[in-house]
Amino acid sequence: MTQNPHTENPIDSPAPINTDTQTDDKLLTHQADSPNDKHKRIVKTFMKRRTHMNKNAELALTDPEFADYIVNNSFGDGDLKGIHDLRVLFANSPNGSDAPLTLEIGFGLGDSFIEMAAAEPTRNFVGIEVHEPGIGKCAYMAGTQALSNVKIINGDAIQLLKQLPENHIDRIQLYFPDPWQKKRHYKRRFVSPERMAIVTRSLKTGGWFHTATDWEHYAFWMLDVLDHFDGLTNQSGAGNFADRPDFRPMTKFERRGLDRGHGVWDLIYIKD
Numbered sequence: 001m002t003q004n005p006h007t008e009n010p011i012d013s014p015a016p017i018n019t020d021t022q023t024d025d026k027l028l029t030h031q032a033d034s035p036n037d038k039h040k041r042i043v044k045t046f047m048k049r050r051t052h053m054n055k056n057a058e059l060a061l062t063d064p065e066f067a068d069y070i071v072n073n074s075f076g077d078g079d080l081k082g083i084h085d086l087r088v089l090f091a092n093s094p095n096g097s098d099a100p101l102t103l104e105i106g107f108g109l110g111d112s113f114i115e116m117a118a119a120e121p122t123r124n125f126v127g128i129e130v131h132e133p134g135i136g137k138c139a140y141m142a143g144t145q146a147l148s149n150v151k152i153i154n155g156d157a158i159q160l161l162k163q164l165p166e167n168h169i170d171r172i173q174l175y176f177p178d179p180w181q182k183k184r185h186y187k188r189r190f191v192s193p194e195r196m197a198i199v200t201r202s203l204k205t206g207g208w209f210h211t212a213t214d215w216e217h218y219a220f221w222m223l224d225v226l227d228h229f230d231g232l233t234n235q236s237g238a239g240n241f242a243d244r245p246d247f248r249p250m251t252k253f254e255r256r257g258l259d260r261g262h263g264v265w266d267l268i269y270i271k272d
């Protein structure tokens with residue numbers, strides 16, 4: 001366990017936010033359109049990147065051979081309508097719907113997500129991402145390894161979590177979320193009291209929330225938010241980071257952070 005060397009809270013307290021989702025992907029915020037919500041700002045945790053789609057990713061997004069992996073490919077761009085239960089997605093798979101279930105939020109290009117799913121074939125894994133080249137690449141890797149315990153969703157995790165039942169998921173993992181380094185962007189950080197209320201609602205009692213970051217300010221911000229969150233217990237004891245668990249593979253953003261000389265901080269919390 002890693003001790004918190006700071007003797008007092010080094011971060012600014014997270015301000016209240018509106019966690020509703022929006023429809024315009026190009027904007028981070030917009031005015032809500034209902035007359036009652038006229039002055040509410042709606043905040044998202046991501047900025048969609050327009051990056052190159054490689055051939056394999058494109059193939060996986062279009063070839064019926066990979067269609068089983070991407071749950072909402074046919075609904076269009078990030079449309080989550082009709083997804084109200086992650087367990088039913090595995091009803092016809094060897095593990096079935098009752099197997100332990102992990103949800104990974106923001107898997108990026110999916111390498112570490114697929115590595116974890118391949119290493120634990122009796123656990124079901126659902127990954128959600130908004131970045132289409134990553135969704136394609138992840139589906140391609142799942143398909144070429146013929147994994148039967150993986151499903152991928154295109155869309156905003158906050159919106160998805162709001163649609164899911166309570167006490168539904170065994171583990172939720174969020175690895176190297178966008179750190180939103182500027183103070184005016186802190187409200188977009190995924191780990192906030194409002195978003196954690198949405199996350200913990202769908203976690204089972206005794207379930208895990210596991211996150212990691214290479215951005216020191218965000219690490220202490222997360223520790224502050226999560227240690228003070230009613231209903232979660234820090235597995236390493238309040239004020240402490242977790243040792244890096246063996247089962248978490250190196251992610252692309254982790255590698256990039258290490259190359260830049262950053263540290264890495266893991267946090268694991270159990271739902272009471």
Ligand SMILES: C[S@@+](CC[C@H](N)C(=O)[O-])C[C@H]1O[C@@H](n2cnc3c(N)ncnc32)[C@H](O)[C@@H]1O
Nearest residue numbers: 045046106107108129156157175176251252253
């Ligand atoms: C900094 S990247 C980290 C990717 C990967 N986990 C890694 O460690 O290499 C964060 C990812 O989270 C995704 N993301 C952010 N907010 C999200 C949300 N609300 N729903 C789904 N994906 C989200 C972004 O699109 C981005 O790909």
